[in-house]
Amino acid sequence: MRFGSSLFIAARTLMGRHAQAEASGRTGAAIPRKGRALTSSSGGMAGAILGIGISLVPLVLVLIVSDGMIQGITRRYMETKTYHLQVAVPDGMSDIESQKGLNAIQSLPGVKAAFLEKNGSGVAVSASSSSAVMLRAIDPAFFSDPGTKEFLAVVAGHSVPAGNRDIIIGSSLATALKVKLGDSLTLITPNPEDNANDTAGADFSGYSPRLSFFKVSGIVSAGYRDLDALWAFITPEMGTRLLTYPSSAAFLGVKVTNPYANSLGAVKDSIIERLDSVYPDWFDPYLARTWPEIERSLYKSFGTTKSMLLFIMGIALIIAAVNLGSALSTFVVEHSIEIAVLRSVGASGLALKRIFVGAGLITGGIGTILGLSLGLFISWNINYLISGIEWLVTAIDVVIAFASGHPSVPLKLLDPAYYLEKIPISVDFAQIALIATLSIALSVVASLIPALKASKVSVQELIRKI
Amino acid sequence: MNEQVGMPIVFCKDLVKNFESQAETLHVLMGIDFELAPGCSCSIMGSSGSGKSTLLSILGGLEHFDSGEVTVGKYELHKLAEKALPQFRSKVVGFVFQFHYLLKDFTAIENVALPAYMMGAPRKEAWAKAENLLEKVGMSDRMNHFPSELSGGERQRTAIARALINDPSVILADEPTGNLDTANAAAVEELMYGLPSLSGATVVLATHDPALAESADRRFVLFNGKLSAI
Numbered sequence: 001m002r003f004g005s006s007l008f009i010a011a012r013t014l015m016g017r018h019a020q021a022e023a024s025g026r027t028g029a030a031i032p033r034k035g036r037a038l039t040s041s042s043g044g045m046a047g048a049i050l051g052i053g054i055s056l057v058p059l060v061l062v063l064i065v066s067d068g069m070i071q072g073i074t075r076r077y078m079e080t081k082t083y084h085l086q087v088a089v090p091d092g093m094s095d096i097e098s099q100k101g102l103n104a105i106q107s108l109p110g111v112k113a114a115f116l117e118k119n120g121s122g123v124a125v126s127a128s129s130s131s132a133v134m135l136r137a138i139d140p141a142f143f144s145d146p147g148t149k150e151f152l153a154v155v156a157g158h159s160v161p162a163g164n165r166d167i168i169i170g171s172s173l174a175t176a177l178k179v180k181l182g183d184s185l186t187l188i189t190p191n192p193e194d195n196a197n198d199t200a201g202a203d204f205s206g207y208s209p210r211l212s213f214f215k216v217s218g219i220v221s222a223g224y225r226d227l228d229a230l231w232a233f234i235t236p237e238m239g240t241r242l243l244t245y246p247s248s249a250a251f252l253g254v255k256v257t258n259p260y261a262n263s264l265g266a267v268k269d270s271i272i273e274r275l276d277s278v279y280p281d282w283f284d285p286y287l288a289r290t291w292p293e294i295e296r297s298l299y300k301s302f303g304t305t306k307s308m309l310l311f312i313m314g315i316a317l318i319i320a321a322v323n324l325g326s327a328l329s330t331f332v333v334e335h336s337i338e339i340a341v342l343r344s345v346g347a348s349g350l351a352l353k354r355i356f357v358g359a360g361l362i363t364g365g366i367g368t369i370l371g372l373s374l375g376l377f378i379s380w381n382i383n384y385l386i387s388g389i390e391w392l393v394t395a396i397d398v399v400i401a402f403a404s405g406h407p408s409v410p411l412k413l414l415d416p417a418y419y420l421e422k423i424p425i426s427v428d429f430a431q432i433a434l435i436a437t438l439s440i441a442l443s444v445v446a447s448l449i450p451a452l453k454a455s456k457v458s459v460q461e462l463i464r465k466i
Numbered sequence: 467m468n469e470q471v472g473m474p475i476v477f478c479k480d481l482v483k484n485f486e487s488q489a490e491t492l493h494v495l496m497g498i499d500f501e502l503a504p505g506c507s508c509s510i511m512g513s514s515g516s517g518k519s520t521l522l523s524i525l526g527g528l529e530h531f532d533s534g535e536v537t538v539g540k541y542e543l544h545k546l547a548e549k550a551l552p553q554f555r556s557k558v559v560g561f562v563f564q565f566h567y568l569l570k571d572f573t574a575i576e577n578v579a580l581p582a583y584m585m586g587a588p589r590k591e592a593w594a595k596a597e598n599l600l601e602k603v604g605m606s607d608r609m610n611h612f613p614s615e616l617s618g619g620e621r622q623r624t625a626i627a628r629a630l631i632n633d634p635s636v637i638l639a640d641e642p643t644g645n646l647d648t649a650n651a652a653a654v655e656e657l658m659y660g661l662p663s664l665s666g667a668t669v670v671l672a673t674h675d676p677a678l679a680e681s682a683d684r685r686f687v688l689f690n691g692k693l694s695a696i
Contacts, residue, residue, distance in 0.1 A: 004589075005580075005583045005584050005589075009580065012571050012572055012576070013569070013571050015571065337567065338569050338570075340567075341567045341568075341569060342569075342580075342584075343528075343552070343555070344526070344555060344561045345555065345556060345560075345561070345580070345584070345628065345632075346552050346555045346556020346557070346581055346585060346632070347556075347584055348553075349549075349552075351584060
């Protein structure tokens with residue numbers, strides 16, 4: 001028996017087209033044609049299809065939305081903070097030496113741009129408040145990089161510190177310090193030198209504090225409250241003066257053409273090879289790190305959360321497959337007479353197995369198509385859905401607030417101050433195909449036991465039922 | 467099937483079948499001996515529980531037997547392996563039951579075509595053959611109807627067409643008119659006894675109705691586990 005005929009029998013039986021109970025047919029009277037009606041078993045099979053479909057929706061949602069969210073978060077971090085790759089350089093390395101390294105790696109295949117950054121800690125003091133800051137002194141080209149521009153929004157003023165007395169600060173830091181564009185800001189940084197001369201005129205010895213005065217020439221936002229509350233950008237020249245060893249770090253920040261591709265490792269290797277020849281005296285391969293290595297704990301946490309969610313959703317899919325197996329078992333019992341008839345006309349045990357595996361394949365296939373379609377549809381419209389929920393809940397809250405006389409608080413599920421203002425959607429069709437294959441395979445596996453049951457019932461036993 | 471000239475199509479020698487239960491052993495068939503030539507019709511009469519259906523099930527490879535020799539076509543059922551039985555059932559015998567047992571989710575033409583389609587016949591060929599058979603049994607205008615939309619006589623005629631689809635050598639009919647009114651029963655009887663000339667198949671018909679048994683070429687009665695010619 002060919003699998004085509006097995007699928008045909010399975011499909012037609014699953015559809016359950018007969019309109020009348022067979023008992024009524026025993027009278028011998030012709031019965032007028034009626035519409036379709038579901039039998040109890042085909043109703044069960046419809047439930048099994050629905051079960052597979054519904055279990056796939058959250059799985060697809062978690063996969064797509066979590067991938068999108070992780071990519072959204074990681075991109076923001078990478079483009080504004082960690083870069084795609086970092087190569088640590090010795091403190092105090094001259095600009096000429098640094099430029100040699102930058103020139104050497106910028107021409108490498110896969111490298112989009114490279115910048116020298118120096119950063120360190122300090123305290124920013126305004127007229128009314130103070131706050132710890134992370135001072136960043138970067139090549140001006142960093143601010144015109146497309147990736148930086150995409151994720152580092154200018155709230156007020158400029159995005160690049162033009163002069164040595166200009167400072168660009170994060171929006172949350174500006175709020176904390178109660179400063180606005182053009183206000184003065186004092187920076188306190190560690191001064192390890194005995195005779196550090198600054199325009200402030202302070203002359204401290206040892207690790208004494210150094211005071212430097214700036215004017216707020218720009219307020220920017222990276223979209224995350226924790227980053228916006230910390231960053232202050234100064235010119236590279238001021239960085240060289242204020243950020244000194246051991247309270248600072250210097251590195252070459254590299255942006256590549258595709259930071260998510262497996263080729264990131266290859267780009268890292270080529271950078272190591274090139275810098276090893278440029279700086280043979282001090283360069284060591286461990287100084288180069290990719291973005292997943294730099295923020296290992298953060299990305300590990302994202303990955304683990306995603307894996308756990310997928311695991312839980314996977315269990316739901318397994319339960320749906322077990323439900324399908326159970327529905328098919330009922331289907332076998334309810335169609336035992338048909339099995340007997342098929343056997344009497346020559347269907348072998350293998351042929352019966354194929355019919356019921358075919359039923360599992362069809363059921364799982366339809367459920368998978370339904371589930372994936374619905375999951376993809378919801379995923380692609382998740383931001384509208386969230387906006388709709390926010391609007392609906394806020395509208396209800398406004399009515400309740402009006403009735404009770406209390407102020408209404410608008411619902412904001414995606415607060416850009418802490419997370420994302422919208423969820424980026426990233427569909428990996430290879431993963432979707434994997435889920436589809438897994439779902440159909442599970443359905444087929446779940447149908448094996450009922451199929452075996454159908455093929456094992458003896459013909460004698462079945463024929464006595466006739 | 468290419469049967470050898472002069473050889474019986476059905477051959478039974480000392481066929482014994484008992485049903486064991488905890489309380490007792492029921493001796494249903496106690497040494498059945500008979501043979502049938504190709505293309506003849508035969509009726510087996512007997513009261514309910516006499517073993518007619520059991521005998522037909524044994525001849526059709528649906529029931530095992532305790533001892534004796536049974537040969538149908540070129541298949542020696544007493545030697546045949548279990549896994550060869552489906553092939554035997556699909557190629558050599560065709561069943562017509564008291565109740566039609568058409569697959570309720572399939573149309574008349576699909577019910578008839580399925581045994582051929584399942585055996586590997588191309589879909590177009592199986593459907594064409596089924597259409598031809600349904601025309602022969604007078605169902606040409608009802609072939610796309612579901613069993614629930616057919617009358618009892620129409621269903622039984624569809625079941626007869628289904629039994630013929632794989633060109634069987636032997637048609638085994640168990641009370642084929644048992645559920646039909648007089649008019650339909652007469653039509654099915656005429657059809658059953660016309661099968662040898664229609665398809666060349668041997669018809670073995672079990673019934674407790676003497677009127678139905680009367681028209682067969684050979685008539686037997688099954689009583690107390692023994693088969694006697696009448």
